[in-house]
């Protein structure tokens with residue numbers, strides 16, 4: 001069996017930076033240290049931090065005075081940041097610069113009086129954070145059909161932003177629909193480059209592979225999108241959290257195997273999957 005592992009599999013720049021920030025603060029924080037929710041969608045990393053006494057805060061939880069709180073790579077809402085600062089806590093912002101840029105763009109476009117349309121998942125914390133930077137509100141859509149159903153006045157001026165991990169193919173379809181309307185449409189493709197490269201490479205491998213493994217956390221939205229993309233071109237695609245979910249039977253009949261992983265999947269987990277397929281089958 002030939003094995004093709006995507007070069008872009010694993011931690012992206014923003015996740016790497018956020019995880020590094022936590023480990024650095026573990027050395028220098030004077031009081032208790034927390035992350036505002038799990039620092040990444042990966043149990044191995046989160047459990048390692050818990051073992052070091054660094055616990056993720058529950059939604060809305062305020063830790064004791066003297067604590068330090070690290071904000072995650074996909075950012076938080078303005079209210080949450082202000083609430084933590086108002087409680088007198090040390091707030092360390094590990095928001096990825098690409099996400100922070102969307103916050104700025106949302107504010108600038110809103111200030112011009114334009115209607116904001118965000119392509120993304122309304123329940124994802126990154127989108128909630130972006131929404132909080134839209135003082136006049138925003139429409140959040142995920143599917144092309146939702147773009148068809150948008151109703152603004154015929155001369156509306158709309159600015160389109162995207163969650164950094166959006167599916168590029170869906171983004172293009174939605175933009176195509178919006179550009180056919182009478183609206184004045186300004187498109188800001190804010191899907192991050194790391195995501196685009198990862199999705200393109202995954203799709204490319206999945207097109208010629210007979211079997212494709214996507215490794216990622218259950219709650220990782222970018223990993224699920226990778227799965228979606230690979231599945232469209234290779235029906236024999238599976239999504240696993242770790243090597244323990246693989247079974248030898250699944251590999252029967254596979255001549256070319258592709259492996260990719262989401263932005264929050266540590267190298268060690270990708271390595272374990274590779275070792276399994278190279279040595280155990």
Ligand code: SF4
Pocket residue numbers: 012013014015073074096097098099164165192193194195263
């Ligand atoms: S996927 Fe892109 S935007 Fe999101 S954390 Fe990684 S580098 Fe930053």
